[in-house]
Amino acid sequence: MIDLLSTRTRYIESSELAEIVSKIESLVNRGYRVIPFAVGEPDPSAIPIKELSKILADILAENPSSILYTPTEGIEDLRKEIANFIYRYDGYRVDYDNIIVTSGATLAIDLILRLFIDPGDIVIVENPSYINTIHALKSYGAKIIGVKMDSRGMDTYALEEILRSMDSNRVKLVYTMPLGQNPTGISMDLDRRRHLLELASQYNFIIVEDTAYNYLVLDNIYIPSLKSMDRERRVISVGTLSKVMGTGFRVGWTVLEEPIKSMAISIKQTVDFCAPAISQYLALEFLRRGLIDISIDRSRSIYRAKRDVLIEAVNTYISEAIYVKPIAGMFIMLHLPGIDGIKFAKELIEKYHVALLPGKPFYIDNSGRESIRICFARPSIEDIEIGIRYIADLYRSYISRS
Amino acid sequence: MIDLLSTRTRYIESSELAEIVSKIESLVNRGYRVIPFAVGEPDPSAIPIKELSKILADILAENPSSILYTPTEGIEDLRKEIANFIYRYDGYRVDYDNIIVTSGATLAIDLILRLFIDPGDIVIVENPSYINTIHALKSYGAKIIGVKMDSRGMDTYALEEILRSMDSNRVKLVYTMPLGQNPTGISMDLDRRRHLLELASQYNFIIVEDTAYNYLVLDNIYIPSLKSMDRERRVISVGTLSKVMGTGFRVGWTVLEEPIKSMAISIKQTVDFCAPAISQYLALEFLRRGLIDISIDRSRSIYRAKRDVLIEAVNTYISEAIYVKPIAGMFIMLHLPGIDGIKFAKELIEKYHVALLPGKPFYIDNSGRESIRICFARPSIEDIEIGIRYIADLYRSYISRS
Numbered sequence: 001m002i003d004l005l006s007t008r009t010r011y012i013e014s015s016e017l018a019e020i021v022s023k024i025e026s027l028v029n030r031g032y033r034v035i036p037f038a039v040g041e042p043d044p045s046a047i048p049i050k051e052l053s054k055i056l057a058d059i060l061a062e063n064p065s066s067i068l069y070t071p072t073e074g075i076e077d078l079r080k081e082i083a084n085f086i087y088r089y090d091g092y093r094v095d096y097d098n099i100i101v102t103s104g105a106t107l108a109i110d111l112i113l114r115l116f117i118d119p120g121d122i123v124i125v126e127n128p129s130y131i132n133t134i135h136a137l138k139s140y141g142a143k144i145i146g147v148k149m150d151s152r153g154m155d156t157y158a159l160e161e162i163l164r165s166m167d168s169n170r171v172k173l174v175y176t177m178p179l180g181q182n183p184t185g186i187s188m189d190l191d192r193r194r195h196l197l198e199l200a201s202q203y204n205f206i207i208v209e210d211t212a213y214n215y216l217v218l219d220n221i222y223i224p225s226l227k228s229m230d231r232e233r234r235v236i237s238v239g240t241l242s243k244v245m246g247t248g249f250r251v252g253w254t255v256l257e258e259p260i261k262s263m264a265i266s267i268k269q270t271v272d273f274c275a276p277a278i279s280q281y282l283a284l285e286f287l288r289r290g291l292i293d294i295s296i297d298r299s300r301s302i303y304r305a306k307r308d309v310l311i312e313a314v315n316t317y318i319s320e321a322i323y324v325k326p327i328a329g330m331f332i333m334l335h336l337p338g339i340d341g342i343k344f345a346k347e348l349i350e351k352y353h354v355a356l357l358p359g360k361p362f363y364i365d366n367s368g369r370e371s372i373r374i375c376f377a378r379p380s381i382e383d384i385e386i387g388i389r390y391i392a393d394l395y396r397s398y399i400s401r402s
Numbered sequence: 403m404i405d406l407l408s409t410r411t412r413y414i415e416s417s418e419l420a421e422i423v424s425k426i427e428s429l430v431n432r433g434y435r436v437i438p439f440a441v442g443e444p445d446p447s448a449i450p451i452k453e454l455s456k457i458l459a460d461i462l463a464e465n466p467s468s469i470l471y472t473p474t475e476g477i478e479d480l481r482k483e484i485a486n487f488i489y490r491y492d493g494y495r496v497d498y499d500n501i502i503v504t505s506g507a508t509l510a511i512d513l514i515l516r517l518f519i520d521p522g523d524i525v526i527v528e529n530p531s532y533i534n535t536i537h538a539l540k541s542y543g544a545k546i547i548g549v550k551m552d553s554r555g556m557d558t559y560a561l562e563e564i565l566r567s568m569d570s571n572r573v574k575l576v577y578t579m580p581l582g583q584n585p586t587g588i589s590m591d592l593d594r595r596r597h598l599l600e601l602a603s604q605y606n607f608i609i610v611e612d613t614a615y616n617y618l619v620l621d622n623i624y625i626p627s628l629k630s631m632d633r634e635r636r637v638i639s640v641g642t643l644s645k646v647m648g649t650g651f652r653v654g655w656t657v658l659e660e661p662i663k664s665m666a667i668s669i670k671q672t673v674d675f676c677a678p679a680i681s682q683y684l685a686l687e688f689l690r691r692g693l694i695d696i697s698i699d700r701s702r703s704i705y706r707a708k709r710d711v712l713i714e715a716v717n718t719y720i721s722e723a724i725y726v727k728p729i730a731g732m733f734i735m736l737h738l739p740g741i742d743g744i745k746f747a748k749e750l751i752e753k754y755h756v757a758l759l760p761g762k763p764f765y766i767d768n769s770g771r772e773s774i775r776i777c778f779a780r781p782s783i784e785d786i787e788i789g790i791r792y793i794a795d796l797y798r799s800y801i802s803r804s
Contacts, residue, residue, distance in 0.1 A: 001635070001662060004574055004608055006520045012665045025473075044466040052469070056680070057459030064446035067454070067648030071427075103505050103652070106675040114541075118408045136672035139516075172406055206406055233403070246469030248679025250505070260403060266414045270538035273508040276678035277650025278458070 074101025180329020476503025582731020
């Protein structure tokens with residue numbers, strides 16, 4: 001069969017993360033206690049699981065048709081609730097008819113890339129960026145350019161230089177996760193957002209705004225979403241309930257206008273047919289009954305406390321660490337001068353049973369060697385402190401070896 | 403934004419079915435009673451919904467992690483249960499590690515096409531064929547050739563002539579739904595299956611076997627699956643629980659061997675990340691507790707009774723109708739000499755509130771004008787009889803007009 005594979009299949013690379021992830025899974029499956037800094041998943045205790053469980057039982061009992069297909073674009077009532085949610089949390093009004101409910105934000109991003117990307121098209125992302133989007137871009141044969149970040153988010157002045165120096169017509173889109181970015185935890189400030197929108201207008205590209213962590217703002221700040229600042233309809237917003245309802249339900253969305261919306265629905269039908277019905281009905285009640293607000297409030301306060309403990313432990317035990325303190329989301333990236341992050345992560349899981357990911361696979365170029373990504377949502381406060389001390393221990397032994 | 407769309411987007415066609423589907427939905431949404439021959443969905447009364455509902459409530463209560471991601475290839479225990487199910491119903495042994503759980507068979511087919519199809523590649527399908535696969539093939543830029551069918555399934559002698567007459571190296575794959583095919587209800591007999599496998603070997607192509615209706619055999623017959631007869635590993639099997647557990651859960655699978663399996667998982671991660679966790683846990687219990695056997699037995703007996711009433715009504719009221727009696731699945735295609743199926747379906751929903759689909763959009767060429775597709779799973783026995791009488795009424799008026 002291998003002789004029959006498509007040329008696009010050549011874009012598939014084996015992930016540098018596979019070995020580390022398999023080490024982690026193998027320990028967990030064998031019943032070892034592992035400190036979980038690796039996967040970007042919510043703390044189940046932040047989510048009202050009992051209520052979800054009750055709703056789930058009622059859905060099928062009250063509506064036998066909920067075992068059947070929904071419209072490809074999603075259940076109408078859910079799309080209305082999402083429109084309302086977007087207004088309250090992302091700060092812009094949207095007609096529910098422009099919302100397409102997808103099998104997670106992952107599928108929304110895939111759909112957008114299918115609609116817009118030809119092999120060889122240039123796509124700009126933050127460097128580092130969300131690894132799943134990087135892989136998706138590669139699978140579509142996009143030429144990916146990374147723009148460096150600082151504590152204020154994507155360096156839009158560096159982006160401007162890139163745009164100036166090249167045939168700008170060839171840049172199709174800029175993908176950004178501007179709040180609590182995965183993997184760095186960095187948020188883009190207001191000036192940078194304005195500048196990015198100006199550049200989109202000047203150089204005619206689309207901005208894909210991934211709002212996965214918009215609902216996990218940890219400090220008392222407000223930064224408007226890019227989409228809410230978008231006067232030229234250049235921003236395509238992609239959202240998800242994964243981080244506040246549960247990653248396993250696969251309920252995401254995107255907002256598209258005609259004629260692109262209809263094209264997206266046509267393609268979507270051949271990919272997922274519809275987002276899972278049971279998850280859609282659950283999401284509908286989660287939003288309608290205000291459980292989402294409870295979940296968001298609880299998540300913010302839990303993750304804020306965890307972040308604060310983490311930062312204090314890092315400052316106490318690893319004074320050499322360079323990082324940006326996250327004001328949103330569930331990630332932080334530590335730069336530990338002198339380490340090889342991939343080797344470091346392997347040794348850390350083997351010797352200390354602390355699971356985290358190296359930063360390098362999230363970078364477009366070959367940088368990020370000295371970085372590690374920590375998700376602080378899952379482990380307990382106690383385990384965060386212990387985990388950081390283990391990381392500090394391993395780091396000390398690294399430094400003394402070199 | 404339109405100026406930035408990809409070239410692949412040009413393959414997107416607006417569906418000829420859109421207008422009819424929208425007429426049906428509009429009536430249903432306004433509360434009209436419609437006889438549902440249109441959508442290929444199971445009868446909820448055939449499915450043990452109360453048990454599903456109880457299981458759903460328990461899943462979250464007993465395992466809070468079930469709100470989180472599963473491995474991209476699916477929950478290990480579910481893959482083991484599917485391997486067991488395949489052995490019992492599809493008649494071949496498979497290592498669970500070769501099973502990938504997908505967001506419905508739809509996503510499995512999309513994945514396979516992504517892995518194998520380059521624009522311009524030739525793919526052969528039955529004429530007519532499953533409309534969603536036709537659309538997926540078009541979106542990948544495949545050149546689609548249809549092979550005529552008769553009462554014994556795909557005419558493999560016609561296929562052989564096609565293969566002989568062309569540069570056979572360019573045929574990548576043959577897609578078939580060999581049992582209870584959607585849209586015709588026709589099943590491929592044993593001789594044709596043998597012949598198809600011989601041709602695959604001789605002309606070096608892959609067979610994608612869509613087993614969606616394998617578990618809905620209505621008569622007391624046994625036809626082995628293509629995959630169970632496959633000695634050269636040329637058959638890729640795609641399965642789903644949609645028709646026996648519910649179409650909305652989105653639990654399907656495909657069976658792949660290394661190295662293609664790993665490539666498929668890499669791509670899958672960028673499309674659905676994982677199949678919906680809640681649906682996977684539900685499917686696990688559905689299989690483990692033997693509910694699937696109850697559902698299959700009940701479905702077979704319900705659909706057999708509905709098919710028999712339908713056939714008798716057609717013979718009684720529309721003697722001109724040409725059809726093949728389905729021995730499996732939930733579809734039948736009627737050829738009504740003299741009609742234009744698209745106009746017929748529109749008039750039928752408007753005047754009689756009977757919903758069905760014209761056959762033409764399922765055909766690759768411009769044939770199928772006189773055909774209509776009927777799904778007999780959803781309507782009650784009484785409504786099947788009434789629906790066929792309405793179809794006969796409209797047909798009489800058509801004939802007298804021409």
